[in-house]
Amino acid sequence: MTHAEEWRVDLYLVEEDGTTRARAVLDNGKTTITGSGRARCNPQDVDVPAIGEELAAGRAMRDLSARLMRAADRDLAAVGAVPEPPRTGYGWPDDARPEK
Structure with a gap:
């Protein structure tokens, strides 16, 4: 059986005072998941x-x-399936995210 869906990812960027913040929002039509990232320019760099x-x-x-x-x-x-052993963590754990 063939099944096709379209999932959309929107990426929002804001730069202020040498810091860039990004928000990636996945919308699959049923739910959304949001990821965040930040980059800060070293004051000694261009x-x-x-x-x-x-x-x-x-x-x-x-x-x-x-x-x-x-x-x-x-x-x-x-659903009772046994997931793989814990993956290597990427990003912030849900309880340790920095303030926005």
């Missing part, structure tokens, strides 16, 4: 906004990916 955007966006996508994998692990456990 400020190149494109580099901060790339770093913050990559970190937000990595955080989003880790959250999606944790959701899949929870769903596997809920």
Whole structure:
């Protein structure tokens, strides 16, 4: 049986005072998952906004990916499947996220 879906990821970037913040939002039509990332320019470095955007966006996508994998692990456990051993953690654990 063939099944096709379209999932959308929106990426939002904000740069202020040498810090770039990124938010990646996955919307699959049923639920949304959000990841976040941040990049800060070292005061001794030349400020190149494109580099901060790339770093913050990559970190937000990595955080989003880790959250999606944790959701899949929870769903596997809920249906009685045994998930793989714990994955290497990426991004912030849910209870240790920095303030926005």
